[in-house]
Amino acid sequence: MTSPQQVVAHMMEHDLFSRWLGIEVLEIKEGYSKITMTVRPEMINGFGIVHGGIAFSLADSAFAFACNNRNTLSVALDTSINFLKPVHVGDVLVAEATELHNGKSTGLYHISITNRHEHVVAVFKGTCFRTNKQLVNEQ
DSSP states (O other): OOOHHHHHHHHHHHOHHHHHHTOEEEEEETTEEEEEEEOOGGGBOTTSSBOHHHHHHHHHHHHHHHHHTTSOOEEEEEEEEEEOSOOOTTOEEEEEEEEEEEOSSEEEEEEEEEOTTOOEEEEEEEEEEEOSOOSSOOO
């Protein structure tokens, strides 16, 4: 049986965007993920703060790692994010995805993003659709 850590390692190996973001995996368990990244200058928008797409993408990756780590291919069905505080260059962000519902065909997840001061800068909610496919072929 493939472990949640093996599934996420497989995902990261093929996820060029998460690797470009500089995401590091901190913790993985069934239905849960905790990841981090450091904000770089090229992630800033015209207002001098981090582009909202960066925080969204970090949360989306945490969501993907949490909802797929049982080795059932799951895709986003609906997502939303609330931006609570600005993010700046050099901020170290942590996204923590917690499973609220694990159904046969859908899953619901809450992702909280904090900065280096442990202030919540964004909250993300994601619903996934579960397919009948595996991410990692089990022998």
